[in-house]
Amino acid sequence: MQFSSYQTEGFYDEMFQTDGAARPHFQLVQEIIQSLSDGQLLRYKHAAERLLLQLGITFNVYGDTAGTERIFPFDLIPRIVPAQEWERVERGLKQRIHALNAFIDDIYHDQKIVKDGAIPAEVITSAVSYRKQCRDLNPPWGVWCHVTGTDLVRDRDGEYYVLEDNLRVPSGVSYVLENREVLKRIFPGVFEGLPVRPVNGYPSHLLEMLESLAPGTGGAPRVVVLTPGIYNSAYFEHSFLAQQMGVQLVEGRDLVVHGGSVFMRTTKGLERVDVIYRRVDDDFLDPIEFRGDSMLGVPGLMAAYRAGRVALANAPGNGVADDKVVYAYVPDMIRYYESEEPILPNVPTYLCWRDADRKYVLENLGKLVVKAANESGGYGMLVGPHSTAAEREEFAGRIQANPRNYIAQPTLALSRVPTIVEDHFEGRHVDLRPYVLCGKDIYVLPGGLTRVAMRKGSLVVNSSQGGGSKDTWVLAATGHPPRGGQQQEQ
Amino acid sequence: MTQTKPLLSRVADAVYWLGRYIERAENVARFLDVNHNLMLDLPQEYAGQWQPIVDTTGDRAVFLERYGAATQANVLQFLAFDPENPNSIYSCVLAARENARSVRETISSEMWQQINSLYLQITAESRKNGPTDLPSFCHQVRMGCHLVHGILHVTMSHNEAWQFIRLGIMLERADKTTRILDVKYFILLPSVSDVGTPFDDVQWSAVLKSVSGFEMYRKRYGRISPDRIVEFLLLDGDFPRSFRYCISIADRSLHSITGTPVGTFSCPSEQRMGALRSELDFTGVESILTAGLHEFCDSAQTKMNTIDECIVGDFFALRPLASEAGAVNG
Numbered sequence: 001m002q003f004s005s006y007q008t009e010g011f012y013d014e015m016f017q018t019d020g021a022a023r024p025h026f027q028l029v030q031e032i033i034q035s036l037s038d039g040q041l042l043r044y045k046h047a048a049e050r051l052l053l054q055l056g057i058t059f060n061v062y063g064d065t066a067g068t069e070r071i072f073p074f075d076l077i078p079r080i081v082p083a084q085e086w087e088r089v090e091r092g093l094k095q096r097i098h099a100l101n102a103f104i105d106d107i108y109h110d111q112k113i114v115k116d117g118a119i120p121a122e123v124i125t126s127a128v129s130y131r132k133q134c135r136d137l138n139p140p141w142g143v144w145c146h147v148t149g150t151d152l153v154r155d156r157d158g159e160y161y162v163l164e165d166n167l168r169v170p171s172g173v174s175y176v177l178e179n180r181e182v183l184k185r186i187f188p189g190v191f192e193g194l195p196v197r198p199v200n201g202y203p204s205h206l207l208e209m210l211e212s213l214a215p216g217t218g219g220a221p222r223v224v225v226l227t228p229g230i231y232n233s234a235y236f237e238h239s240f241l242a243q244q245m246g247v248q249l250v251e252g253r254d255l256v257v258h259g260g261s262v263f264m265r266t267t268k269g270l271e272r273v274d275v276i277y278r279r280v281d282d283d284f285l286d287p288i289e290f291r292g293d294s295m296l297g298v299p300g301l302m303a304a305y306r307a308g309r310v311a312l313a314n315a316p317g318n319g320v321a322d323d324k325v326v327y328a329y330v331p332d333m334i335r336y337y338e339s340e341e342p343i344l345p346n347v348p349t350y351l352c353w354r355d356a357d358r359k360y361v362l363e364n365l366g367k368l369v370v371k372a373a374n375e376s377g378g379y380g381m382l383v384g385p386h387s388t389a390a391e392r393e394e395f396a397g398r399i400q401a402n403p404r405n406y407i408a409q410p411t412l413a414l415s416r417v418p419t420i421v422e423d424h425f426e427g428r429h430v431d432l433r434p435y436v437l438c439g440k441d442i443y444v445l446p447g448g449l450t451r452v453a454m455r456k457g458s459l460v461v462n463s464s465q466g467g468g469s470k471d472t473w474v475l476a477a478t479g480h481p482p483r484g485g486q487q488q489e490q
Numbered sequence: 491m492t493q494t495k496p497l498l499s500r501v502a503d504a505v506y507w508l509g510r511y512i513e514r515a516e517n518v519a520r521f522l523d524v525n526h527n528l529m530l531d532l533p534q535e536y537a538g539q540w541q542p543i544v545d546t547t548g549d550r551a552v553f554l555e556r557y558g559a560a561t562q563a564n565v566l567q568f569l570a571f572d573p574e575n576p577n578s579i580y581s582c583v584l585a586a587r588e589n590a591r592s593v594r595e596t597i598s599s600e601m602w603q604q605i606n607s608l609y610l611q612i613t614a615e616s617r618k619n620g621p622t623d624l625p626s627f628c629h630q631v632r633m634g635c636h637l638v639h640g641i642l643h644v645t646m647s648h649n650e651a652w653q654f655i656r657l658g659i660m661l662e663r664a665d666k667t668t669r670i671l672d673v674k675y676f677i678l679l680p681s682v683s684d685v686g687t688p689f690d691d692v693q694w695s696a697v698l699k700s701v702s703g704f705e706m707y708r709k710r711y712g713r714i715s716p717d718r719i720v721e722f723l724l725l726d727g728d729f730p731r732s733f734r735y736c737i738s739i740a741d742r743s744l745h746s747i748t749g750t751p752v753g754t755f756s757c758p759s760e761q762r763m764g765a766l767r768s769e770l771d772f773t774g775v776e777s778i779l780t781a782g783l784h785e786f787c788d789s790a791q792t793k794m795n796t797i798d799e800c801i802v803g804d805f806f807a808l809r810p811l812a813s814e815a816g817a818v819n820g
Contacts, residue, residue: 054603055603239591243599246495248498250498253500
């Protein structure tokens, strides 16, 4: 397969310059791919799909009754991020997570940022994800967002923007690790010439961070991963992370609060649990304090947490900063807490509760992307340029009925990466979700999930909406030139 | 003190059933294969006997109601692919896979992949247009299950979870061996005049083959004799599918789980298992045949059901908090 007819079509292409030449970091991979015999790349692609199915790397789609398990579409062409570009992304993420932590800790305590007038009080009081149950809580190290999966996008100018912070229970990191394993097994030759930074250290970093949260009861801390169960769309990831860390994967019914501490039910009786990496939303965590109808949670868990008998990651209540209205103020938070200018900019955001913004949004629905303030996963959103008049009218009604719940952003011309489409390459829009761990220190995984909108022209990359993924290579700044290894036929 | 990680009750339950379902799928494939083979050897007027193997799996009523005639095609569909038959190969492998999926972090990746592959193979076969090549399909299932056993043995620590899987496998195998003996003894041998005929030899050989015991029996006893076959399948100490062998391994697993020395007991399941084990250690085939093989098999089934219930109570049941208060560790 050749790139000779590949067109960037005016978009920022991650792998090609506007003049059609490969970017320096892509040249070697381009050469290797072009040197493959006819049909070889497609054979690799099929082998990768078979492997993913056999490995059982699948996700479940809610509301889909027939064949609920699917493989997450995987494209073989990697997305490559040069070292100096990544260095800036990493600094920007650390700065942002640091500020977000400070913000969450602040608004559950003194709310200095509001008192000092840097953020309007109503931003917080109106956020449905603000949990009054979390007031005055002091999680270890003052950390509220232990695992973050920030969504970054690049516009036509190639600038990285933060699209969403995803502080609550971000998923997808298992695909980062498995995509790399699959690509290494199917297509080892492409790794030979480039200093690709490994991603498989993630589970060790995660475990170390989680263990550091343990409420010093003496002895080795017992960490568990709490999953909603096998029907959850991210179940594969929950079991994968538990397996990779060598810890128990538990469901709510496996845990019990007894004498103020949390225990799990084992064949030998109750065993104390110190740290819970919970992949269950706040709402379902504890039926006593949150949703009473939750069957997934553990009654009394919040009380144990509040008493410091167990650590929870991520901290309940941190979702307040995922609110898309609160998001709009993150640059102000960075200035307020860090006394720095943001390294990674936000996407410009119109807040529909402001009269002027709402007027602009309603007049320009066809140009904008409208999102519900408290949704994720590509639900509850309108992509203006791809919408029908009826959809725009429906959204206009919803915005007027509940302006606080809607924000709008310009439709970005997301960057593209060459992707195998049938028997040739076409550009497809992508985003990038790096993973950040925050305990005593902040660690950014050198890699991330590149999600691809597989449909031509589509800007929606969510797996629930037909998106796929690519392996993401962050290159090390070694300075030495690529080795230029020969691709081995196999 | 170095501690192994405690095993969640839910996980213990899931891996126990994982073991049982894999063993069950393999046994159903064995029955189908051997019966098919037997039919080819029998004189025309005896051929076409597919009803007995439905009886072996204990699903006679359901089968008759849904399928009527016990033709090869009907029995194959019912026992291999029918998703509504909870004991079909498909249902067993699906259940094994669902259990494996819920404990993927506990079993090895290799084991998960093999169970998943087996599931994908069977699904593909069941969706295929055109008839199934019965012998090669059964071979595929058996080999697939053997691979699970092998992978289980060499990729997973022989820890508590492993012991629960083995416990499930052994109890299921013990159940199937007693069942097949019971059913064959009564249904395939209706006429006293057939005893000792070449026809009789063929049938008894089939019973042995269905548990892969033909060659091992020959080495041990030589001549085909119903009494010796009963002895071999129930009481042999070395043959891995004999009733006594399965129970003795299951007993060992149970003691390895609790840490109680063999020969003593700390919970109802150990007590029942130990009683059954010593009964098998000290009985002889003559007394079994005198009292009646069917009666023996029947009572063996009942005892195993009780053991299964005790295992649930001792290890899996999520007991109310009050009774757990005394057992708080850490």
